[in-house]
Amino acid sequence: MNIRSAEFVVGAVGRGDLPADGLPEVALAGRSNVGKSSLINRLVQRRSLARTSSTPGKTQQLNYYRVDNAAYLVDLPGYGFVRGGLELRLTLGRLVQGYLESLTELRAIVQLIDARHGPTELDLAMIAWLKEHPKPSLLVFTKVDKLSRQQWLRRQHELTAAGTLAGLAYLPFSAVTGEGRDEALEWIYQECGVQSPANGKS
Numbered sequence: 083m084n085i086r087s088a089e090f091v092v093g094a095v096g097r098g099d100l101p102a103d104g105l106p107e108v109a110l111a112g113r114s115n116v117g118k119s120s121l122i123n124r125l126v127q128r129r130s131l132a133r134t135s136s137t138p139g140k141t142q143q144l145n146y147y148r149v150d151n152a153a154y155l156v157d158l159p160g161y162g163f164v165r166g167g168l169e170l171r172l173t174l175g176r177l178v179q180g181y182l183e184s185l186t187e188l189r190a191i192v193q194l195i196d197a198r199h200g201p202t203e204l205d206l207a208m209i210a211w212l213k214e215h216p217k218p219s220l221l222v223f224t225k226v227d228k229l230s231r232q233q234w235l236r237r238q239h240e241l242t243a244a245g246t247l248a249g250l251a252y253l254p255f256s257a258v259t260g261e262g263r264d265e266a267l268e269w270i271y272q273e274c275g276v277q278s279p280a281n282g283k284s
């Protein structure tokens with residue numbers, strides 16, 4: 083499944099910066115360093131369209147990436163760690179919450195969770211919020227390349243037993259190997275009502 087075009091459009095820090103062209107949007111949420119920017123790069127098959135870093139808190143705006151001139155992937159600032167201290171963190175929290183709850187073109191939310199560590203308290207709060215939220219959501223477990231198959235199965239079992247995954251779509255993902263890439267992209271395209279190139283012309 084190939085992407086024909088992908089470009090960074092805007093790093094929004096306030097409502098006035100949001101694109102007004104009406105294209106559908108899918109937001110990527112998750113704690114800092116979970117792999118949101120890496121997932122975007124893998125989805126669009128570009129090594130460094132979205133800036134990644136081993137320093138958490140790199141993404142501090144709503145970063146809009148337009149894909150195939152058909153939809154936006156919105157890279158949200160990671161929660162749980164923001165350089166610049168509490169005040170900035172609160173401001174970002176408001177920006178992100180305001181965005182997620184406002185009547186934007188937001189069609190769906192992809193929530194990323196580090197497959198190695200399982201959900202943090204903030205992840206669980208976010209999952210609870212997603213279950214209440216009327217928009218479709220997908221849980222993506224990142225960095226599965228760092229787990230053995232056995233470990234991933236065990237993690238899945240734990241989460242299922244705890245009821246965490248109940249009623250939610252989820253998949254394992256690796257930005258390194260590309261596992262889960264096609265499935266994630268297909269899910270996103272479907273929620274945006276975009277016909278995927280794999281299914282013919284669009």
Ligand SMILES: Nc1nc2c(ncn2[C@@H]2O[C@H](COP(=O)(O)OP(=O)(O)OP(=O)(O)O)[C@@H](O)[C@H]2O)c(=O)[nH]1
Nearest residue numbers: 114115116117118119120134135139140141160257
């Ligand atoms: N092994 C492995 N490493 C990954 C994967 N995805 C991301 N990483 C690494 O994890 C670190 C953080 O990745 P980012 O994509 O920058 O994370 P982010 O969620 O965008 O972080 P913030 O912008 O700070 O919120 C980087 O060092 C990546 O190389 C993956 O699937 N496998």
Ligand SMILES: [Mg+2]
Nearest residue numbers: 118119140141
């Ligand atoms: Mg990032």
